[in-house]
Amino acid sequence: MTSPTKAEGSGSAVALDPELASTSEKVEPKxxxxxxxxxxxxxxxxxxxxxxxxxxxxxxxxxxxxxxPLLTAISGTDPYTLYGQDPTxxxxxxxxxxxxxxxxxxxxxxxxxxxxxxxxxxxVFAMLVFGMRTSLYMALGVTVLxxxxxxxxxxxxxxxGGRTDYWxxxxxxxxxSFPQQLFFIAFMxxxxxxxxxxxxxxxxxxxxxxxLIVLWVLGWMGMARLVRSTVLSLREREFVExxxxxxxxxxxxxxxxxxxxxxxxxxVQFTYQLPSTILTIAFLSFAGVGFVEPTPDWGRLFAVGAxxxxxxxxxxxxxGVALVIFILCFNLLGDSVRDAFDxxxxx
Amino acid sequence: xxxxxxxxxxAIVVAIAAGSLALxxxxxxxxxxxxxxxxxxxxEASAQSKPxxxxxxxASQGPAAAVAGAKEGGTIQVYQEAGLSHLDPGQxxxxxxxxxxxxxxxxLTNFKEDGKGGVSVVGDIATDSGQSSDGGKTWTYKLKDxxxxxxGNEITSADVRHTFERxxxxxxxxxxxxxxxxxxxxxxxxxxxxxxxxxxxxxxxLPDSVLETPDDKTVVFHFDTARxxxxxxxxxxxxxxxxxxxxxxxxYDKAPVSLGPYKISEYKVGKSLKLVKNDQWNADSDSVRxxxxxxxxxxxxxxxxTQTKRLIADQGVSKNAIQFTGSVESTxxxxxxxxxxxxxxxxxxxxxxxxxxxxxxxxxKNKAVRDAVTYAVNSKSLIAGEGGAYGxxxxxxxxxxxxxxxxxxxxxxxxxKTPQGNIEKAKELLKDVPAAEKKLVxxxxxxxxxxxxxxxxxxxxxxxxxxxxxxxxxxxSYYEQIGKVKNPYDIYITGWGQDWPSPATVVTPVYDPSLxxxxxxxYSHIKDPEVQKLIDKALGQEPTEAAAxxxxxxxxxxxxxxxxxPLWYTKQFQLYGSNIGGAxxxxxxxxxxxxxxxxxx
Numbered sequence: 049m050t051s052p053t054k055a056e057g058s059g060s061a062v063a064l065d066p067e068l069a070s071t072s073e074k075v076e077p078k079x080x081x082x083x084x085x086x087x088x089x090x091x092x093x094x095x096x097x098x099x100x101x102x103x104x105x106x107x108x109x110x111x112x113x114x115x116x117p118l119l120t121a122i123s124g125t126d127p128y129t130l131y132g133q134d135p136t137x138x139x140x141x142x143x144x145x146x147x148x149x150x151x152x153x154x155x156x157x158x159x160x161x162x163x164x165x166x167x168x169x170x171x172v173f174a175m176l177v178f179g180m181r182t183s184l185y186m187a188l189g190v191t192v193l194x195x196x197x198x199x200x201x202x203x204x205x206x207x208x209g210g211r212t213d214y215w216x217x218x219x220x221x222x223x224x225s226f227p228q229q230l231f232f233i234a235f236m237x238x239x240x241x242x243x244x245x246x247x248x249x250x251x252x253x254x255x256x257x258x259x260l261i262v263l264w265v266l267g268w269m270g271m272a273r274l275v276r277s278t279v280l281s282l283r284e285r286e287f288v289e290x291x292x293x294x295x296x297x298x299x300x301x302x303x304x305x306x307x308x309x310x311x312x313x314x315x316v317q318f319t320y321q322l323p324s325t326i327l328t329i330a331f332l333s334f335a336g337v338g339f340v341e342p343t344p345d346w347g348r349l350f351a352v353g354a355x356x357x358x359x360x361x362x363x364x365x366x367x368g369v370a371l372v373i374f375i376l377c378f379n380l381l382g383d384s385v386r387d388a389f390d391x392x393x394x395x
Numbered sequence: 396x397x398x399x400x401x402x403x404x405x406a407i408v409v410a411i412a413a414g415s416l417a418l419x420x421x422x423x424x425x426x427x428x429x430x431x432x433x434x435x436x437x438x439e440a441s442a443q444s445k446p447x448x449x450x451x452x453x454a455s456q457g458p459a460a461a462v463a464g465a466k467e468g469g470t471i472q473v474y475q476e477a478g479l480s481h482l483d484p485g486q487x488x489x490x491x492x493x494x495x496x497x498x499x500x501x502x503l504t505n506f507k508e509d510g511k512g513g514v515s516v517v518g519d520i521a522t523d524s525g526q527s528s529d530g531g532k533t534w535t536y537k538l539k540d541x542x543x544x545x546x547g548n549e550i551t552s553a554d555v556r557h558t559f560e561r562x563x564x565x566x567x568x569x570x571x572x573x574x575x576x577x578x579x580x581x582x583x584x585x586x587x588x589x590x591x592x593x594x595x596x597x598x599x600x601l602p603d604s605v606l607e608t609p610d611d612k613t614v615v616f617h618f619d620t621a622r623x624x625x626x627x628x629x630x631x632x633x634x635x636x637x638x639x640x641x642x643x644x645x646x647y648d649k650a651p652v653s654l655g656p657y658k659i660s661e662y663k664v665g666k667s668l669k670l671v672k673n674d675q676w677n678a679d680s681d682s683v684r685x686x687x688x689x690x691x692x693x694x695x696x697x698x699x700x701t702q703t704k705r706l707i708a709d710q711g712v713s714k715n716a717i718q719f720t721g722s723v724e725s726t727x728x729x730x731x732x733x734x735x736x737x738x739x740x741x742x743x744x745x746x747x748x749x750x751x752x753x754x755x756x757x758x759x760k761n762k763a764v765r766d767a768v769t770y771a772v773n774s775k776s777l778i779a780g781e782g783g784a785y786g787x788x789x790x791x792x793x794x795x796x797x798x799x800x801x802x803x804x805x806x807x808x809x810x811x812k813t814p815q816g817n818i819e820k821a822k823e824l825l826k827d828v829p830a831a832e833k834k835l836v837x838x839x840x841x842x843x844x845x846x847x848x849x850x851x852x853x854x855x856x857x858x859x860x861x862x863x864x865x866x867x868x869x870x871x872s873y874y875e876q877i878g879k880v881k882n883p884y885d886i887y888i889t890g891w892g893q894d895w896p897s898p899a900t901v902v903t904p905v906y907d908p909s910l911x912x913x914x915x916x917x918y919s920h921i922k923d924p925e926v927q928k929l930i931d932k933a934l935g936q937e938p939t940e941a942a943a944x945x946x947x948x949x950x951x952x953x954x955x956x957x958x959x960x961p962l963w964y965t966k967q968f969q970l971y972g973s974n975i976g977g978a979x980x981x982x983x984x985x986x987x988x989x990x991x992x993x994x995x996x
Contacts, residue, residue, distance in 0.1 A: 130854055133776035135815040146729040147783035167779045237869055246883040247836050249864045340867060341846035359726050
């Protein structure tokens, strides 16, 4: 990886800001090779230290989430044992009579790295890493599906216009009129009753799929509208006209002329959508239609912790700080990526 | 948006991390003991379970004994979380309105407490707790002289008759069903309202063979079976007097007429209720109530968390404040206990509820499985989910400490010794049980609390090799779902509390085999003929005599049938402001006793 200082040194001496230099349409004098927009973007992104750092943090989170079982194997705890209530652990009490963790900072110890949960005494570290796995990958799945659907429908509606746009627009309106969370609360028990034997437990994967589908079906509209409006303005631009005149197929125009230009709003939207989806999933759990205990869930861990903020602040501290850092880095990363794509917009 | 440079981002992260660290502080929790108080509660509980006595005319005479150090004047502030669903006495079955009912309404009888756990039933607007004849089938009440409602109208037997006739009207649907169905008798068992469909608002009244008013001051009730508990039933807020002349039917729910020491001066539904002195109330006619303060200001919509915080802070108007039916929020209990000055301002006692893991006897037919589950359940972890030591106490049997006939040492399953579950014993019982019978479907209301219970039940029963299949049920219709006779579930957590201090209001609704049906509270579907025999026997006996029969029934049910594993007793823990005097726990309502309160300055 080239260090940012080196990259700067290789540029023209006049350019004080490396990004300005690279965006000037002229090809650098020393090398005469052409670069694709993707390459340019990558080059610009690599110079953005905040962006690189945040990318690292975000990747780190996803890796931790993936390796949750490994990490808890190292810590020797699991998210399901009630360390404070289980008679097998009676000789190592972790809770006092009020159900609050004993010891320093929410019961932080060599066994329980991030302390224990009040009342039941489950291990916060194990709950957090497993909860991150649930929340991150669910949110990622939902967000990707929402983005894809929104972009496709937005592109079609915006580019073709006319009757296609009208109908897609009405369908969007129709879905927008659903109160998403209320619908979910009403919908989930019905689906469960329909597919699951009343004497069998609802499997966790079933809940995951149901959450995924409903959040997807009821969540793509904002994206579709955003993309449509961007495409509408792009459609009349000269370079699109030129492509049309030169006989390019609609597919080519959408793919090569329009899509690259809507990438930045899509990315920005993506970076907002993912963290908010984490919280939506947590809310569903509270409303009694999402994941249920004891399936660990990051958002729920944070929300439950808020109730103990005064008595046991440490319980909220670890999941909360983890969430804040993640969302901050994710948003900063989004900004950096957007800047790299479209350096003029931020000025 | 390049304005957020990496340095600034780093600064923000550091600031957040440092800020939260500073907030949390790093002090060690060495553990605070709460056992002492818990044992004291147990002792007080035995006082709570004395059988109710019936007071005579002398005991029913006013004025009520003065409270030591009581002063007059001031306004008591009440914090309450939810608004009242009803104010029409006929509709009152819930304790929040019941507390207010004590201040503004009067019935034929009332509960009188001596503050040491003794509860008696005395005449309220009647001269005594009632004279029974014909083996308890007929009850006669004489009204006191000079009882007036807030408009100055004297209460006569016609008003009493109207009070009970309107119970049959369609707009009375939420109140207690007892007297209505008792008056209607066996003939109208399916739908008691058919006895008087227009609720006495037309020309038709209850026949003399049911309710008789020979003169202005006498009311006679006739039942087709003995009703020894009738005076206690009449003391329920739901049977407070509604004067005939001023009954506005449905509208009465918003503006009822007062007979008690206070009357409504302003009522904003769901927001606030203001009470002022009722000058028509005569202290000499009332042996229970006082009129020390000038008024009451009740604010609705104050969450339990806020109530607790305000009362802990004890500033300004909160000094004069009490909680009506709210209690100290579970996460703040430690803040109250650990501070002696605040702990002094608390009301502690048991609630009448026993939480139990009920078996669906139609499905869990093997008693070995039921016994094993009873041994295996972890009451400690369930209580922890309810808020720790003050959320409840381990229950060794099915009678609550507030119930006459409660025996604190009666512990057939050794729950007090091994509250976290006797795993060996449970495993031993399950040794010869086929796997199919070890699969139990557990239904829980899908709320945060319900999910906590699920975790605890799965954890405890899973340890002894029972395959727990947890099914979530919509929390709002939880009791409706498990109340269906043909429900698909095997075990569910239920709680039941007495309507008045008699096992008749617990054993009958929950274990009477003749009351198995959709929407009935016999959730275990117990159908044992011996239980039926004992219940029928006890229902016909006077309270003291019946107590022994109820005890026998209790032991038979718990040991021979085992329809439910006792889990925990719920506890009451309320806080009041420093300027409140005369605060005490009411054995009967299991909340703060509103009758004796005054302001110290």
